[in-house]
Amino acid sequence: MPNKAKITSNHWVLVVALIAAAFACYLLIAPYVNSIVMAFIISLLMFPIHEWLETKIPKHRNFVSFLSCLILTFIIVIPLLFVFTAIVQQGSVFSQNVYQWGTHGGIQTVLDHPLVVKALAFANSYLPFEEITPQEIAQKVGQFATSFGANIVSISAKILGDATSFLMNFFLMLFVLFFLLRDHDKIISSIRHILPLSRSQEDRLLNEIEQVSKSAVMGSFLTAIAQGFAGGIGMWLAGFPGLFWGTMMGFASFIPVVGTALIWIPATIYLFLIGDTTWAIFLAVWCIAIVGSIDNILRPLLMQGSAGMNTLMIFFSLLGGIQFFGLIGLIYGPLIFAVTMVLFNIYEEDFKGFLDRQDNS
Known part of the structure; x- marks a missing residue:
C-alpha cells in the first residue's frame, strides 16, 4: 500500500x-497559434497531393515537403497578387468617380428624388430629431467626398500593413506545414500514444477533426469565393467595378445573417435613386436568387454530416466562432462543436449501463 500511495x-x-x-508552452506560441492551426488544416487538404508526390519521389522526404509547400504558394500567393493589384486599381478608379460624382451635382440629384423628399418630410414630421435639411445632407456628403481621397490613402496604408502581416503569417504557416507534411506519421502516432482512449475512440476523434476541418474550410471559404464571383458578375453588369465589389462581397459573406446584403442593398438603393430602376431591380433579383442561394445551399451542403451537426448548430458554431476568435473562428467554432459532440458520444457509450439504470430508476 505505501508503494502504491507513493506512485500515485x-x-x-x-x-x-x-x-x-x-500552459507555459502555450503562452510562448499563443501569438502564432492561428498560423499553426491553419498549417494543420491545410496539411489535411494538401496531404493527398503530398502523398502522390511521395510515391513518385519516395526517398526524398524533405524535398517532397518543400515541393508541396511550393505548390501551395503558387496556388495561393500568385493569384492573390494579381487580384490585389486589380482591386487597388479598381478601388482607385472608384474613389475618383465618387469624388467626381459628389462634386458635380450627383448629391443634389439624389436629394431631389421624390422618395428622398418624402423620407425627409416624414423624418422631420414624426421622428424626435432636429430638422434635417437637404442642404445639411449635401454639405456632409460633400465633405466626405472631399476627404475620401485622404481616407483612401490611410485605408491603403492599413491594407498594406495587413498584407505584410498576412505574408509573414503565411510564410510562418509554410514553415510549420513543411514539418507537418514531412513528419505526418510520427505526429499522428505520438498523438495516438498520448491520448488515454481506445484505438476506435482515437480513430473517431481524429477522423472527426479531419472531416470538420476540411468542411469548415470548404464550407466557409469556397462559399465566399462563389458568392464573391457571382456577386462580382452582377455588380459588373450593373455598372460597378466587378472585381473590387465582388471581392468586398466575398469578405462580407463571412458575416453571419447580414452577409453580402451589406454590399448589394446599398448598391441597389443607389441605382434606384439615380434613376437606373431596371438595373436596380436586376441587381436585387440577381443577388437574392443567385448570390443568396449559394449561401443557403452550398454552405450547409459542404458543412453537413459532421458529428450529427444540423444547420442550427452549424449557424451558432459560426456565429460564436467569429464572436470569440474573429475570422479564424469560422474554423474554430465548428471544430469545437464537432469535437464536443464526439466526446459526448464516447461518454454515452462508455457510461451506457449507468445511464440506462438512471433512466429506469
Whole structure:
C-alpha cells in the first residue's frame, strides 16, 4: 500500500508539472497559434497531393515537403497578387468617380428624388430629431467626398500593413506545414500514444477533426469565393467595378445573417435613386436568387454530416466562432462543436449501463 500511495503521489506531481509546462508552452506560441492551426488544416487538404508526390519521389522526404509547400504558394500567393493589384486599381478608379460624382451635382440629384423628399418630410414630421435639411445632407456628403481621397490613402496604408502581416503569417504557416507534411506519421502516432482512449475512440476523434476541418474550410471559404464571383458578375453588369465589389462581397459573406446584403442593398438603393430602376431591380433579383442561394445551399451542403451537426448548430458554431476568435473562428467554432459532440458520444457509450439504470430508476 505505501508503494502504491507513493506512485500515485508521483503521478499527481507529474500531471501538475505537465499541465504547468504545457500552459507555459502555450503562452510562448499563443501569438502564432492561428498560423499553426491553419498549417494543420491545410496539411489535411494538401496531404493527398503530398502523398502522390511521395510515391513518385519516395526517398526524398524533405524535398517532397518543400515541393508541396511550393505548390501551395503558387496556388495561393500568385493569384492573390494579381487580384490585389486589380482591386487597388479598381478601388482607385472608384474613389475618383465618387469624388467626381459628389462634386458635380450627383448629391443634389439624389436629394431631389421624390422618395428622398418624402423620407425627409416624414423624418422631420414624426421622428424626435432636429430638422434635417437637404442642404445639411449635401454639405456632409460633400465633405466626405472631399476627404475620401485622404481616407483612401490611410485605408491603403492599413491594407498594406495587413498584407505584410498576412505574408509573414503565411510564410510562418509554410514553415510549420513543411514539418507537418514531412513528419505526418510520427505526429499522428505520438498523438495516438498520448491520448488515454481506445484505438476506435482515437480513430473517431481524429477522423472527426479531419472531416470538420476540411468542411469548415470548404464550407466557409469556397462559399465566399462563389458568392464573391457571382456577386462580382452582377455588380459588373450593373455598372460597378466587378472585381473590387465582388471581392468586398466575398469578405462580407463571412458575416453571419447580414452577409453580402451589406454590399448589394446599398448598391441597389443607389441605382434606384439615380434613376437606373431596371438595373436596380436586376441587381436585387440577381443577388437574392443567385448570390443568396449559394449561401443557403452550398454552405450547409459542404458543412453537413459532421458529428450529427444540423444547420442550427452549424449557424451558432459560426456565429460564436467569429464572436470569440474573429475570422479564424469560422474554423474554430465548428471544430469545437464537432469535437464536443464526439466526446459526448464516447461518454454515452462508455457510461451506457449507468445511464440506462438512471433512466429506469
